[in-house]
Amino acid sequence: MVSLRISIVAAALVALGSGCRGGASDASDAFAPEAFEIPSEVRALTPPMPAREGRGRVQHVVLFVADTLRADRVPPRALPRIHSPALAQHAKSAVVFDEAYSTSNWTKSAMASLLTGLEVHRHGALTHEHKLSESHLLLMEMLKAHGFYTAGVLTNGYLTKEYGFDRAWDRVVHAKDSGRARGHFVAEDVERVLAERPKDKPLFLYVHTTDAHSPYEPPARDVSRYDPDPYQGAVRFRGDKLFLERIRRGEIKMRRRDRQRLVALYDAEVTYHDRQFARVKRALAKEGILDDALFIFTSDHGEELFDHGSVAHGWRRLYQELVHVPLMISGPGYEPARRTEQASLLDVLPTVLDALGMSIDPTLVGRSLAGTLPSRRPLLFESYGIHGLLDGHKKLAIRTYPRPTAVQLFDLARDPFEHTNLAEEQPDEVARLTELLHRLRSDLHVASRITDVELEDSTRRQLRELGYID
Numbered sequence: 001m002v003s004l005r006i007s008i009v010a011a012a013l014v015a016l017g018s019g020c021r022g023g024a025s026d027a028s029d030a031f032a033p034e035a036f037e038i039p040s041e042v043r044a045l046t047p048p049m050p051a052r053e054g055r056g057r058v059q060h061v062v063l064f065v066a067d068t069l070r071a072d073r074v075p076p077r078a079l080p081r082i083h084s085p086a087l088a089q090h091a092k093s094a095v096v097f098d099e100a101y102s103t104s105n106w107t108k109s110a111m112a113s114l115l116t117g118l119e120v121h122r123h124g125a126l127t128h129e130h131k132l133s134e135s136h137l138l139l140m141e142m143l144k145a146h147g148f149y150t151a152g153v154l155t156n157g158y159l160t161k162e163y164g165f166d167r168a169w170d171r172v173v174h175a176k177d178s179g180r181a182r183g184h185f186v187a188e189d190v191e192r193v194l195a196e197r198p199k200d201k202p203l204f205l206y207v208h209t210t211d212a213h214s215p216y217e218p219p220a221r222d223v224s225r226y227d228p229d230p231y232q233g234a235v236r237f238r239g240d241k242l243f244l245e246r247i248r249r250g251e252i253k254m255r256r257r258d259r260q261r262l263v264a265l266y267d268a269e270v271t272y273h274d275r276q277f278a279r280v281k282r283a284l285a286k287e288g289i290l291d292d293a294l295f296i297f298t299s300d301h302g303e304e305l306f307d308h309g310s311v312a313h314g315w316r317r318l319y320q321e322l323v324h325v326p327l328m329i330s331g332p333g334y335e336p337a338r339r340t341e342q343a344s345l346l347d348v349l350p351t352v353l354d355a356l357g358m359s360i361d362p363t364l365v366g367r368s369l370a371g372t373l374p375s376r377r378p379l380l381f382e383s384y385g386i387h388g389l390l391d392g393h394k395k396l397a398i399r400t401y402p403r404p405t406a407v408q409l410f411d412l413a414r415d416p417f418e419h420t421n422l423a424e425e426q427p428d429e430v431a432r433l434t435e436l437l438h439r440l441r442s443d444l445h446v447a448s449r450i451t452d453v454e455l456e457d458s459t460r461r462q463l464r465e466l467g468y469i470d
């Protein structure tokens with residue numbers, strides 16, 4: 001009964017959201033906060049819509065998520081071979097968080113966390129079939145309620161209405177509909193969205209690119225930077241969306257030269273993507289948005305590239321190459337700096353609300369990155385069949401599926417690349433962290449569990465493009 005009520009009132013909320021949409025001509029009052037009033041019964045079931053108490057210098061908000069981009073490929077802490085001049089330049093004007101973490105190892109769980117401020121066990125969008133409950137407010141709903149023009153240029157099929165993400169958009173471009181997922185198309189679409197937006201409204205722009213996501217098919221000029229030698233081996237995607245998956249399963253024999261090629265293709269995608277990032281920034285500057293915008297650059301998770309013998313992401317592993325992500329914040333109030341405290345994607349939503357003078361739900365784990373972060377704050381990770389946490393420099397991962405349960409304990413201070421599993425050697429530490437993990441995960445989640453997701457053909461096609469489904 002309760003869940004039915006939630007879905008009915010959530011539908012009312014969504015209907016109101018779409019009712020607010022309007023062109024530039026009638027934008028003057030259509031975007032006023034009162035036009036997005038939340039019915040009282042929704043207030044009883046969802047966290048309160050943040051109030052806006054003050055207004056600072058931040059006028060606009062830009063969220064740029066580069067899917068699957070490893071932290072060690074992003075300046076200023078990128079591996080020396082990585083050519084990424086636009087992000088290197090960007091980092092000089094930003095607060096760079098050297099130790100930022102995702103909440104998961106794949107898109108849906110991680111982006112649900114970023115956009116709601118909730119850990120995975122609280123938002124519950126854990127598996128391919130889960131739909132994010134509409135009782136969890138998304139960042140764009142909060143900003144739209146405060147008069148922002150909300151625009152998304154999105155290239156991952158999980159960020160869609162079937163999975164509960166398509167809410168409160170004034171304008172959204174899905175690559176699943178346009179077939180324009182490559183970065184240069186994304187940059188073009190951003191240019192168009194910026195040119196056509198109502199200029200008298202504050203803007204929330206969310207750009208989600210997937211160039212670093214498989215299939216790795218970068219331009220030849222970028223490949224030659226990393227692997228100029230002739231190559232005739234097994235590594236060629238050629239439209240095979242499940243190529244990485246077949247490597248992961250051991251169906252493709254990978255020699256040393258093949259592994260080198262695969263990593264070169266990934267790195268070449270990083271360099272290709274850097275040019276598209278530069279183009280998006282130029283478009284924002286041209287529109288006069290950049291100086292007054294809070295700009296967040298991050299990734300939803302990383303990618304395995306044989307660091308621990310496997311490839312891809314989203315499987316039952318929580319190594320650093322999967323959960324350590326780039327995070328940079330720039331804009332009014334953010335003097336360029338390097339910060340070493342552990343930050344989280346959970347901090348993004350409070351950071352945005354704080355910059356706009358909006359109230360922050362005190363039950364959230366995340367904190368505004370404008371302030372000091374707690375010196376010690378356990379950060380949880382969760383994906384289907386595995387969960388874990390980082391407490392200081394100790395990292396615990398418990399794989400619960402398939403049986404038998406497997407436990408890993410790493411000391412990142414001594415062993416940053418996670419070569420030595422200390423679980424057997426330090427049972428007391430495993431017990432302490434396991435107890436802490438279970439205590440922190442004791443909240444109940446309210447995600448809708450749907451066994452037969454009704455996907456649109458275009459969504460199914462794009463998930464296939466990304467290698468998620470057959």
Ligand SMILES: [Zn+2]
Binds near residue numbers: 067106107108301
């Ligand atoms: Zn992703």
